[in-house]
């Protein structure tokens with residue numbers, strides 16, 4: 001199935017979006033536009049051409065403290081390490097279990113890969129909302145940091161396969 005992927009805008013309808021995580025659904029409906037408008041985050045949505053949102057992810061620049069990382073993750077790095085945070089990611093529950101979550105995640109990683117290629121940034125960070133989400137991220141190669149099992153990272157040098165063929 002093909003979806004249109006766009007930056008969240010006023011014409012998108014988020015009213016029917018339901019991912020199974022109320023907190024993520026509420027944030028999309030109530031806070032995402034304001035956060036984007038203030039350039040704190042950037043939210044991308046999927047729809048079928050009709051504007052009705054069926055998936056979204058939110059990215060933002062971020063710093064992580066070296067002391068929160070495992071030794072091998074922190075080696076040679078400064079106190080505050082520039083990164084990208086995938087702050088939120090969710091797919092409507094009607095679409096779960098068909099490989100679309102992986103496609104959505106790949107789309108978020110492509111944005112982070114472009115950012116890292118053009119601006120630098122050492123890691124992509126994800127914060128898992130529960131153990132199921134942590135397991136999904138581990139399945140995609142992410143590893144927990146030392147301080148928190150729900151925060152996982154992947155070096156941006158691993159993102160080359162996600163870069164688009166042409167800029």
Ligand SMILES: CC(C)(COP(=O)(O)OP(=O)(O)OC[C@H]1O[C@@H](n2cnc3c(N)ncnc32)[C@H](O)[C@@H]1OP(=O)(O)O)[C@@H](O)C(=O)NCCC(=O)NCCS
Nearest residue numbers: 089090091096097098099100101102129132133135136139
């Ligand atoms: C997390 C989410 C995006 C995954 O989407 P999905 O459609 O259910 O997952 P997919 O069908 O795309 O699964 C793709 C791959 O991930 C694996 N996977 C899916 N959920 C997994 C889990 N909980 N643990 C481990 N692997 C998982 C699948 O086995 C599949 O592996 P494969 O490609 O090797 O066969 C979706 O369940 C969701 O939106 N959940 C609610 C919001 C949420 O938890 N967001 C996480 C951010 S905090």
